Every structure is written in structure tokens, then in C-alpha cells.
Amino acid sequence: MKILHVCETIIGGTGSYLAELVPHQVTKYGIENVSLLVPDSHLQYIDPKILSSGIQIATFRRPRRLSGAFMLARRYLQVLKSVKPDIVHAHSSIAGAVVRVARGFTKARIIFCAHGWSMDMTGTPRTRKLAELVERGLAIFPDQIIVISSHELGRALKLGIPFSRLSLVPNGIDATAPAVEPAAWVDDRIKVLYAGRFDYQKGVDVLIEAVRGLDDKLSVRLVGDNAVSRNVLPEPLPDCIVKLGWLDxxxxTAQMKSCDVLVVPSRWEGFGLVAIEAMRLSKPVIVSAVGGLQEIVDHGKYGYLVEAENVAQLHERLRTLDKASLKEMGAIGYQRFASTYTADRMVRQIDAVYAGRSLPETDVA
Structure with missing residues (x-):
């Protein structure tokens, strides 16, 4: 079986998703049978686990998102001819649109994973309605649509996509975290970590506003940078915040091992992979009550929930944190991760989707 992964971006959750999936596929199907198509400007962000697997990586130019879509389409048709895949697995909205519209150019089985529906993005009612119409129209082309949370499944069903064309495969990561030493972070204050893109969707600006006035209580580190949005961070930053930029x-992982709590303040989220990465390390999470994030913490049972974009509520949650409670919540969160969100379960389910087998209900987290 030859597999081609098509990505509009490799930064963030999609890259982490593929870092778990690709090495497994290389082992199962052979190094010569797994390929990846990504923007040339994102090569530096490809996870070492993918690079070390030795798979073929093709690239396309992506100077801007819209013009990049046309360049992706042209390059995709070229790669189809050379690779001749049996499976094309498209990741996220633009790559998904390109692959689905070009359905007639290949006999491969087409698998699409949105990694967060476009119609969940914050915007005008007209914009969201247009996104719904586009997703509904494109849904007829793939052989199967992988949804990564029950929230995504529900949204798809509301669009009228038949249940038989949907496969619920929640994200998963390796049960064992990378063996690295904790980062140096000596501070008596509560150590708060944000890790992700500095884009509007991810709500890092909400966290920044929420920590104002808490310099004496919190030490905050921001890992990441802009990927899609620009000028998201309000200035000046509170004194308690340090920006670390992109990290591998x-x-x-080293920063997570040293923090007391991870905050995921997203405005919308299909899943929220960084949350389970923290839970794997027994680190508690504070997440927005949106999309798959609220499922991960089971509506507050395994982590703290706050209303999306509610600066005052997040401020109050941060203000009242204490290290003893955080440690207790971290232990509870680890049990949630270990029982539900491991990569072994995820890759097994994706293998079944590729093969056209239905997923047993007992095998769905």
C-alpha cells in the first residue's frame, strides 16, 4: 500500500499528528511506500521522527495562503503521477479542498482529516455559512472523512454528511514522552506555559491579557510564533511573560516538564493535541471550553475549563491556583491520557480506515 500525505502546513498539531503516524506507517508498509507533500518554507518544522524515517518528501511554494493553494494543486498533480499512491491522506482545509476537487485525477482512496472544521472559525455568520456550504459540497468526494473529536463528528452530521462516510479517530501520542531533562526554570511563582502558534485561533492574546496584574504570582513562558496571523500579541507584554520562540x-517537552500548568486558550479547536502532551507528563491543563478540548478534560473532570475569550474568568482561575491542587489535577489528567489518548490506538484505527474497515465502537475513545 502506497500512502501520500498532503499538507498545507506542517506547523503545530498536524505536524505532531504525522510524527506519530508516519513512523508507524514506514514500519508497516515500507519506507518506499510513504510520501509527504508540504510547503518548502515549512521544512524546518518537520519533526525529527519524520525526517529520521527516511520517507520521500516533496514540496511546493507557499508565499501566501491563497496563492499557495494553487501552487499546491499543481504540485499535487505532479506528485500523483510519480508516486501513484493507493491512499491520499489530506490534512486540513486547503489541502483537503485541493485533494477532493482533484478526485478525478487518481484512483487512490481519498481520506480527509480537517483537524478542526473551517466553519468553527470565528467570523461573521455569512462567512461561517459559506464554510458550511463548501464543506458540505466537498464531502461527496473523499472515500472517508476522519474526525478527531466527537465535536467534529457532531458538526459533520449536522451538515448532512452520512455517518457511514465518517470515522471518529481521536488524536493520540506515544505513551512515553521524549527522554529529555526539564528546562531550567527556577521560580517560586506558579510557572505557566503556553505552547502553540501565536495565531488568532489559539488565543494567546487572551492569556496575555488575563495575566496582567499577576506578576507577583505567575511566571509565564510562551513557546511558539506566528504562522498564519500577524501582530496578535498585545504590547507591551506583562513583566511576568517571556517569549521563547519556536522549539522542537x-x-x-523540556518546558512542559518544568511548568506547573499548561494553558490552552483557543477560540476554536478541533482537538487540542498540546493538552494531551501535557497530561502525559502529569501536568494539569487549563483549556477553553471549545471543540475537542472540553472532551479531553471531560467538561472539567480532568482539567480546568474556562469560557473562550473570557479574560476575566481566565484571570480569576490563574489568580486562585495553588501548587498542591495543580499537582493533584495533573495526576488525574495522566490517568485520562493513559486510558484514552495513546498513539497505539490512533494508528490502529487509521489502518482500519485505510483498509475500508468499520471501527468497532469498543475501539473508539
């Missing part, structure tokens, strides 16, 4: 997987 080991660097992020």
Missing part, C-alpha cells in the same frame, strides 16, 4: 519537540 524535545524543547517543548
Amino acid at each position: 519537540r524535545n524543547g517543548v
